[in-house]
Amino acid sequence: MKTKRTFIMFIAIITFSLFQFVSPNSEAYAATYADGTYDISFEMKEAGSDNTSIADGYFTKPAKLVVKNGANYIQLTTNESDWIKSMSGPMGSATDVSESGNTRTVQFEVGDLSNPVNMKMHVVVPEEIAGMEYDHNHSVRVVFNADNIPAATNESAEESTEAKDEVEQVTAGADDTAEKNPKADDTTEKNPKTGDTTPIGVYVFLLLASIAVLVIYETRFAKN
Template identity: 35%
Template sequence: MKKIITLMLLISVFFLTIALPQASAQLADGSHSIQYQVNKPDSNSASIANDYFVKPAKVTVTNGVATVQITLKNSTWITKFQPLGGATVVNEDKVADTRTVQFTVKDLSKPIVTAMKIDIDDINYHHEYSVALVFNGAASTGGAAKTDGAKASTPAGTESQVPNPQTGDATPYVAIAALVGSAFLLYRKKQQTKMEA
């Protein structure tokens, strides 16, 4: 019985240290096209602001630092777009009412909290709030949008589509089950020892 308990404990430790899902791998240096979703802060739900963003984003990685370019629709309504560290406008199309902004990020696996202000004079709507930009491959609390396989149009050989990596979502449940099983066996063994005494 002692050998079974030891084996169960070893299996539990294995699952907890080896098999738990790991954070998404860092992107390689170069240009990537990545799907993303604009969520309400601390939520898996898309914000209404999600419709104001063109997908996918263009991400250029240099020495592990990602430079993200995203295009905003209804640009004249968005009077403030400010991720941590700020953003710069790299392109503006007044006829299409779009603008492309650029900002740098060290870790795309975490939601990027961004301050926004929407001003629509015609309906007297003036509101400031925060959103969270969640890129594919982000942590499970991020709720990343699924990729549709679309590729941004860029010169051949300079762009790569980053798929939504699969995570071992069932792994924590297996580890928990192993821990519960081990605890039950230890409890049962202890009870049997008490009865025999």
């Protein structure tokens, strides 16, 4: 009986694992923002508390959120570029967008804006301003309010993909000769779903095979 229970538990684990592979990945359907450029409010907080960081006063508000092909980029403008020597976000160093006098706009890539974004900056304040020379690598948590940013929908993503395909087809058709029959090529390119179902078929087959083995063992144990 112990062997039988162990085998049934083993089959249950396999079945659960198969359904994990077959079921849709929730991360693939995570909410993203529609492509575009938006004003977004923010507050810089201290790295270890919810207190507003002194660095919050070094930046003009609102910031800019640039969404391009599903990637999120934040543009921050500092009015103390002489003091803030460099900045970096969670995905790397910030790049300069524009600079005029003591004002500089930088951009860096971010991910999920529903959580605070970690940011680092190298701050150097002259002695005559701070009373002593301040040279420090400062960390803050930037809290963005993305409530007013429109979310990308599956339909808009599909329309964007279809529009891109149409542009590519027109370009290819202009370059090809009439003998190449571009319509036949388009039919081949627009049929990617056939291969997508293959992994599911494999998992279903394995599941059915496991059930078959379980039935055989059940019958065998019943006779014993």
